[in-house]
Amino acid sequence: MLWIGALGGSLFHWLHLPLAWMLGPLLANLIASQLGCAVGLHPKVRSFFLGILGLILGGQASQETLMQVSQWPASLGLLCLGVTVMIIVVASYFRWIAGMDRASSWFSAVPGAMTAMIMMGGQAGGDERQIALAHALRLTFVILLVPALLWAWMPAATLSHQPMLSQQPAQMEAMHLWLLLGVWPAWQLGQRLRFPTPELTGPLAWSLTWALLGFPFQSPWLLTSVTLLVLGASIGARFYGTPWQSMVWIAKHALAASLLGLTVAAISAWIMHWWLDVPLITAMLTMTPGGVGEMAMMALALGIDPVFVAAHHLFRILALMLLIPLLAPWWRTPAAP
Secondary structure (H helix, E strand, O other): OOHHHHHHHHHHHHHOOOHHHHHHHHHHHHHHHHOOOOOOOOHHHHHHHHHHHHHHHHOOOOOOHHHHHHHHHHHHHHHHHHHHHHHHHHHHHHOOOOOOOHHHHHHHHHOOOHHHHHHHHHHHOOOOHEEEEEEHHHHHHHHHHHHHHHHHOOHHHHOOOOOHHHHHHHHHHEEEEEHHHHHHHHHHHHHOOOOOOHHHHHHHEEEEEEHOOOOOOHHHHHHHHHHHHHHHHHHHHHHOOOHHHHHHHHHHHHHHHHHHHHHHHHHHHHHHHHHHOOOOHHHHHHHOOOHHHHHHHHHHHHOOOOOHHHHHHHHHHHHHHHHHHHHHHHOOOOOOO
16 A cells, blocks of 8 residues: 555646645545545554644644634634534435435534544434545545635745745755654553543653753654655545445545535635634634544645644544534434334
């Protein structure tokens, strides 16, 4: 699977396409999975590289980050409002246009916490496979669409001033690589403390702590590229074994739902930019309905403030995990007579 991802990343890099080492492996493995190739990745490998991603993200923090935290309650409140509207709009589409049952519609519309939504949706009478495909395809479409939309929507000058885009690999000096030794212990500690996505958030907390103490982790360009390759390839490999007939039907509705969700995200991002003076490109990625790791990975690759983006997406996941179980009784599919 990784060699297929490397081929896809190399092709995207040669074509000078955005996020080459994430989107190239993703698409290459998605195509290979539908051609019948046995693509796959051991879960612990993906988890380890999620830890590396957490380490890289934490290294972006500084004392200035702490000064910005006072502005976050308002943006978190706006995020909650935007996600609520997004769930209602997308669930309505799945229910009345796609024709899904009530539970499948609602649990497919929740932006995040995919594993929990699949389990709760099944318990509520929904179609677990349908919910799983809707989530996986929505995430894939978001990752494929957002970079292209940002390149088309944002002025070139805005993107050219993003730090990760303006630096060449040779200019990026690796710093404090000894922090890599803490990835596994931090992951295990995150599990014991029941952090959400502990393989990401444990190393993130470890790296963040040291960054605020004046020891920021800065990854070599090669390690960052390999991390993007592994995580991108793992997304594309999720569809191995899925019949293409099922893929085609759910894909067209997942694409429409993704566009509806991104429309709500764009409106919310503009409000956040206008009201709170958050840079528009940062606000857009903060409001985008994707997974914590994937959105943080995209923020890192695009040079958007990754700590701000990751913190808001973590808050979204925590809020959903706390609130959705309370709503589940109202989202149940009525039992057939």
